[in-house]
Every structure is written in C-alpha cells, then in structure tokens.
Amino acid sequence: MVLATAALPVVEVASFGLAKGAVFALLALGLVLIYRTTGVTNFAHWGIGLSGIVIYFLLTSKAHTPTPLAAIISIVACAAIGAISYRLVFRYVKRTNQLVLILIALGVAQFFAALTAWGFGFEPTTIVKPWLPVSNIKVGTAEVQSTQVIAAVVAVVISLLFMAWFRYARTGRALRAVAQNREAASLAGIDEHRYSMIAWAIGSALAGLALLLIIPHTSGQSGGVITTGDTTPFGTFLIPAFGAALVGGLVNLPLAVVGGFIFGLAQEMLILAPSPWGGLRSTIAAILIVILLLMHMERFFVARAELEALEA
Amino acid sequence: MTAVTAAETAIAEPDAGVRARGVSLGRLRISRSRAIAGAVLLGLGFIPVVVPHHDFWMYIGAYIAVWAMLELSIVVVTGFAGMISLMPFTFVGIGCFASGVAVSVWGWPFWLAVPFAAAATVPVSIAVGAASVRLKGLYLAIATLTFGNALGETLFKWNAFTGGQQGHTIVRPKLGVLSFRGDFSFYVLAMLVALLLVWMVHGLKASRVGRAMLSVRDNEREAQALGINAIKTKLTALVIGGAIAGVGGAFYLALLRTAAPAGFQSPYVEISSVLLVVWAVIGGIDSAFGAFLGATALIVQQQVYQGVGERLGAWLGLYAAAILVVFLITRPGGLVQVVKIQRERIHSDRIRGGIETFVILAINVVIVYLILHFGK
Numbered sequence: 045m046v047l048a049t050a051a052l053p054v055v056e057v058a059s060f061g062l063a064k065g066a067v068f069a070l071l072a073l074g075l076v077l078i079y080r081t082t083g084v085t086n087f088a089h090w091g092i093g094l095s096g097i098v099i100y101f102l103l104t105s106k107a108h109t110p111t112p113l114a115a116i117i118s119i120v121a122c123a124a125i126g127a128i129s130y131r132l133v134f135r136y137v138k139r140t141n142q143l144v145l146i147l148i149a150l151g152v153a154q155f156f157a158a159l160t161a162w163g164f165g166f167e168p169t170t171i172v173k174p175w176l177p178v179s180n181i182k183v184g185t186a187e188v189q190s191t192q193v194i195a196a197v198v199a200v201v202i203s204l205l206f207m208a209w210f211r212y213a214r215t216g217r218a219l220r221a222v223a224q225n226r227e228a229a230s231l232a233g234i235d236e237h238r239y240s241m242i243a244w245a246i247g248s249a250l251a252g253l254a255l256l257l258i259i260p261h262t263s264g265q266s267g268g269v270i271t272t273g274d275t276t277p278f279g280t281f282l283i284p285a286f287g288a289a290l291v292g293g294l295v296n297l298p299l300a301v302v303g304g305f306i307f308g309l310a311q312e313m314l315i316l317a318p319s320p321w322g323g324l325r326s327t328i329a330a331i332l333i334v335i336l337l338l339m340h341m342e343r344f345f346v347a348r349a350e351l352e353a354l355e356a
Numbered sequence: 357m358t359a360v361t362a363a364e365t366a367i368a369e370p371d372a373g374v375r376a377r378g379v380s381l382g383r384l385r386i387s388r389s390r391a392i393a394g395a396v397l398l399g400l401g402f403i404p405v406v407v408p409h410h411d412f413w414m415y416i417g418a419y420i421a422v423w424a425m426l427e428l429s430i431v432v433v434t435g436f437a438g439m440i441s442l443m444p445f446t447f448v449g450i451g452c453f454a455s456g457v458a459v460s461v462w463g464w465p466f467w468l469a470v471p472f473a474a475a476a477t478v479p480v481s482i483a484v485g486a487a488s489v490r491l492k493g494l495y496l497a498i499a500t501l502t503f504g505n506a507l508g509e510t511l512f513k514w515n516a517f518t519g520g521q522q523g524h525t526i527v528r529p530k531l532g533v534l535s536f537r538g539d540f541s542f543y544v545l546a547m548l549v550a551l552l553l554v555w556m557v558h559g560l561k562a563s564r565v566g567r568a569m570l571s572v573r574d575n576e577r578e579a580q581a582l583g584i585n586a587i588k589t590k591l592t593a594l595v596i597g598g599a600i601a602g603v604g605g606a607f608y609l610a611l612l613r614t615a616a617p618a619g620f621q622s623p624y625v626e627i628s629s630v631l632l633v634v635w636a637v638i639g640g641i642d643s644a645f646g647a648f649l650g651a652t653a654l655i656v657q658q659q660v661y662q663g664v665g666e667r668l669g670a671w672l673g674l675y676a677a678a679i680l681v682v683f684l685i686t687r688p689g690g691l692v693q694v695v696k697i698q699r700e701r702i703h704s705d706r707i708r709g710g711i712e713t714f715v716i717l718a719i720n721v722v723i724v725y726l727i728l729h730f731g732k
Contacts, residue, residue: 158673
C-alpha cells in the first residue's frame with residue numbers, strides 16, 4: 045500500500061513513547077515497592093515526585109545551582125520527603141483498614157498538590173531548565189531527541205539495578221521479608237518500620253528521578269513547562285503509572301517496568317493510528333486498566349499469604 | 357497504637373461509645389444529637405430572614421446547600437457502602453450538562469430537568485458498577501479514578517452534550533408566581549432541597565437497603581452469609597449516589613448559571629473529586645449531617661480565604677490535608693464525631709467540657725486568623 049504513513053514520524057513518536065514509558069516504569073517501580081512493603085496505594089506518588097521538581101526549580105532558578113547537582117539534590121530530597129511521609133503519617137495507620145489507608149493517601153496527595161503549587165509561585169506556567177545534554181540524534185532519516193534516549197536507557201538500567209538489589213542485597217532481602225510476612229520478619233530481628241521507611245525513601249527517589257528525566261526536557265533546549273494542570277493531586281502520569289504497576293498486579297517488579305513501556309508506547313503510538321482509532325489515545329489507559337483490574341494479575345505473582353496480608 | 361484501634365472501631369461503628377439519649381415526639385423518636393443537628397440546619401434556613409438580604413451571603417448559603425448535595429452522594433457510596441469512588445465530580449458533571457441540555461437546548465422547564473439529570477446518571481452508574489463492583493478497596497479506587505479521567509476525555513468533550521467550550525447557560529427557575537432567580541430565593545430553594553436530601557439519606561441509613569449497605573461495608577462475607585446480595589447492594593448504592601450527584605449537578609448549574617466542560621475534564625475533575633471526598637470525610641463520612649458540616653466548613657473557608665487570593669487553593673489544600681490525616685487517625689467520625697464527643701464532655705462535666713470546647717473553637721479562630729494574616 046502506498047499510503048502517507050511513510051511520511052509519519054514513526055521513529056520520533058516511538059522515541060517519545062519510550063521516554064514516557066521509562067517514566068511510567070520508574071513511577072510504577074516505586075508504587076509497587078511501597079505497596080508491597082507497606083500496603084499503601086500511594087496516590088501521593090506524583091505529588092512527591094513533583095516536589096522534587098519544585099526543589100530542582102528553586103535551586104536552579106533562585107540559587108543558581110548547576111543543573112546536574114540540583115537534580116541530584118532534588119532526588120535525595122525526594123527520598124527524604126518519602127521517608128518523612130512514612131514516619132509522620134503512614135506509620136500510624138494500620139494497614140488492615142484499606143478505606144482509611146486510601147483516604148489518608150488522598151489527603152497526602154492533596155497536601156503535595158498544594159505544596160507544589162505554592163513552590164512554583166502560582167504561575168500559570170513555569171519553565172524548568174534542562175539538566176541532561178540536549179541534542180538531536182540521527183536515526184536513519186529521523187531525528188530523535190537525546191534526552192528521550194537517555195531517559196529510556198536510564199530507566200532500564202536503574203530498574204535492573206534496583207531489581208538485582210531487591211533480590212540479592214541484604215536490605216532488599218529484608219524488604220522482601222517485610223513484604224511477605226511482617227510478623228516473621230520482625231521475629232527475625234528486622235525492624236519493620238525502619239525498612240518501611242527505606243522502601244518509602246527509595247520509591248520516592250525513583251519518582252523524583254522519573255519526573256526529572258522527562259519534565260525538564262519536554263521542549264528540548266528551552267527546558268520544560270509546568271502548568272497549573274500539573275500541580276494537581278494526580279497530575280497526568282499517575283493513572284498510567286498505576287496501570288503499569290497493575291500489569292504486575294501491583295506486586296511484580298519486572299512486569300511493572302514492562303507495563304510502563306507498554307503504556308507509554310500505547311499512548312503515543314496511537315497518534316499514528318488512522319482516524320477512528322486515533323481517538324482511542326485518551327482512553328487506552330482506562331481500557332487497559334479495567335482489563336488488568338478484572339484479570340486480578342496479582343494472583344499469579346505472590347503467595348496467597350502475602351496477598352491476604354495486603355488485602356485484609 | 358490505641359489511637360489507631362479507636363480509629364478502626366469508630367470507622368466501623370461511628371456511634372460506638374455515644375449513648376443514645378433521645379427525645380420522644382409521639383411516634384417519632386429523635387435522638388438529642390439529631391434534634392440539635394436538625395435545629396442547626398433549620399437555623400441555617402432562617403439566616404436570610406435574620407441577616408439583612410446581602411446577596412453575597414445568600415450566594416454563599418446557596419453554595420453550601422449545593423455542595424452539601426454533592427457531598428451526600430459520597431456519604432451514600434463511600435460512607436454507607438464502603439466503596440471508594442474517586443469520580444463523584446464526574447457524576448455531578450453528568451447531572452449538570454444533562455440538565456443544561458434539557459433546559460437550554462430542548463427548552464424543558466428546570467423542574468423536569470432535575471429528575472432528568474438524576475436519571476441521566478443511572479446508565480453511567482450501572483456501567484461503572486458492572487465493570488467495577490467486584491473490585492475492592494484500592495482496585496476500585498484506581499478503577500473509578502480511571503473512569504473519571506476517561507469520561508472527561510470522551511463524554512465531556514462531546515459538544516452536543518457539553519454545548520462546546522462555553523458550556524450551557526441557563527436561567528434560574530420559576531414556579532408559578534414564585535421566582536428563584538435572585539440569590540436569596542435561590543438560597544431558600546437550594547437549602548430546602550438539600551435538607552430534603554439530607555432527610556432522605558438519613559432515612560436511607562436506617563432503612564433495610566441502608567442497613568444492608570452498612571453490613572456489606574463492615575464485612576462483605578458475613579453480609580452474604582446473612583443472605584444479603586452484596587453486588588446488588590453495592591450497585592444500588594452507586595445508583596443512588598449517582599442520582600443524588602445528578603440532582604446536585606442540576607442545582608450546581610442553576611447556582612452558577614453557566615458551566616463549562618473544562619472543569620469536568622482531567623485534571624480538574626480529579627481535583628474536585630478529591631476535594632469532595634476529603635471534605636466528606638472531614639464532615640463525617642457516614643452521616644448525612646456530616647455532609648452538611650463538611651460542605652459548610654469547606655465553603656466558609658473558601659470564602660474566608662478569598663482575600664488570600666490565588667494562594668487560597670494551596671492553603672486550603674494544605675489545611676484540608678492536615679486536618680484529614682489528623683481526623684482519620686484520631687476522629688474518623690469527622691466533625692460529627694467531634695460535635696458528639698464535645699457534647700458528651702460538656703454533659704458529664706460542664707466546666708471542664710465547656711473550657712475544652714471553647715479552647716477547640718478558639719484554636720480554630722486563631723488558625724483562621726494566622727492564615728489570613730500571614731497567608732498574604
């Protein structure tokens with residue numbers, strides 16, 4: 045068929061989809077880690093990640109910190125924010141009452157939405173400077189933004205490192221023990237609260253990294269734009285990130301990463317679809333999420349005991 | 357961890373620990389707390405008679421009444437049936453635009469548009485319920501969050517329904533010689549309808565269906581063992597909650613006179629939905645009066661902090677989030693529970709209880725003052 049499809053920027057679109065997928069994957073990793081270890085569906089994940097962007101923005105625009113340094117500081121700050129959220133709030137909520145747990149997570153999400161709006165000074169739009177090298181890479185006839193490639197690569201590398209760490213390192217093993225059986229873990233001398241705090245810190249740092257990979261680079265050299273629509277409880281990324289996490293039933297780490305790329309690519313590649321199907325772009329995440337929810341993916345991945353502990 | 361255990365029992369049985377002391381009015385038995393709440397609500401209804409007819413305050417009063425209707429839908433769905441829905445504002449939008457189409461396109465009278473708005477939410481409630489009623493807790497929360505988002509992208513971008521970017525503009529209704537066009541008369545109308553809905557939701561809680569909802573919320577398996585059809589009960593709760601939100605939506609449109617679809621699209625629909633849920637919890641999520649208290653607290657604050665300007669949203673967000681977390685951990689019954697506890701305290705020890713209540717009120721006044729003073 046000689047159609048106009050050849051003229052469509054397949055490579056560019058795919059590369060943006062990959063970058064978005066990388067962000068969803070990192071967000072989903074954090075969601076899964078926090079859910080498995082503490083049973084909290086972290087509706088505040090976007091807000092915590094965006095707090096990192098606020099710190100990055102304030103450091104680069106007000107304190108004139110070099111951008112890579114500011115990025116590292118804000119990722120560390122995200123970890124601290126996550127740990128503090130656990131220490132101050134979620135530590136005191138028993139995980140057996142899901143209603144209360146979800147409502148509190150919503151409250152914290154709203155808290156961060158308000159805090160970030162304040163941090164950006166209530167401007168309708170805010171420009172955030174880029175910190176990764178911005179250039180165009182030639183792939184065949186197409187040109188791809190370097191930051192998108194970096195985002196995808198970083199996401200894959202970080203997820204692999206994280207999964208290896210979760211599997212083999214001492215702390216990772218302790219975290220898994222807490223996830224599988226809190227009581228047995230604490231009998232074995234693992235401080236449940238300490239490791240929950242670590243899980244929150246790492247999950248939040250991943251959220252901060254995820255947003256730092258994409259938000260400051262959405263419009264290339266000139267940086268990224270934050271609008272008031274971003275300083276909301278769930279932003280635009282949290283729903284697909286939950287979808288990605290649901291691919292692994294909110295408990296499986298590798299599938300959450302795969303899910304991230306599925307959601308990112310599905311959303312972006314639908315731009316190229318012929319007209320009636322292109323409209324699916326805005327609802328594809330919802331459709332996939334409902335299917336995943338009804339499939340109850342979690343039953344394939346964890347022992348019954350852990351599942352019951354999570355869903356008590 | 358005593359606070360947490362207390363929190364959990366109170367979510368399960370909010371009336372636990374509060375002795376029933378009632379006044380008997382013939383066949384009607386009204387507990388004293390309800391009598392007081394009823395008196396306060398009636399008092400709200402008479403404010404316009406006492407206070408000079410200042411349109412601004414009338415508008416706020418109407419706003420509170422409409423917002424209370426919206427909160428009531430959450431009381432039914434989340435408070436009674438225990439399903440976390442993160443799309444209440446989507447149902448408000450459906451009611452809003454259904455009545456908008458009926459009035460401004462088809463030329464129906466407003467009084468017919470209100471039941472039509474309620475009816476328009478039913479198919480959506482059933483569709484949402486069919487897809488998600490088997491889901492529990494967080495899965496339901498994620499599902500409804502997603503539905504709200506997806507409907508914002510589809511239904512609220514459908515121009516025939518939303519009337520395009522501008523939305524619908526309607527004229528407030530008239531009933532024979534009675535006109536509800538002014539802020540004062542509309543306030544009276546909205547307050548009457550809100551009180552009617554409060555009364556109905558309150559009755560629902562005591563009815564057979566309502567008790568079935570409460571038992572499904574507390575323990576689904578146990579409820580099923582007792583012969584309650586959990587799926588049907590949950591669907592009923594969704595349909596009733598949706599219909600209430602639909603009625604609220606119709607009045608929301610009449611209150612604002614015009615509504616644009618942007619407020620019901622992502623991400624604004626999520627903000628409003630979370631705001632509704634959060635303030636329903638602060639008011640007292642399983643009490644019809646709690647919905648009223650929550651709505652009043654929210655709207656009064658919105659107006660008080662109006663002077664703080666654009667930071668209003670942020671301050672309210674921070675304040676609401678902090679209150680929500682503190683309430684859920686210490687007073688999960690919300691403002692209703694606070695009122696009950698303080699009433700008990702005053703009753704058992706007039707002086708200490710009175711001082712304590714006074715201190716609580718004073719702290720609130722100080723917080724408002726501090727925010728007003730330093731918020732700028």
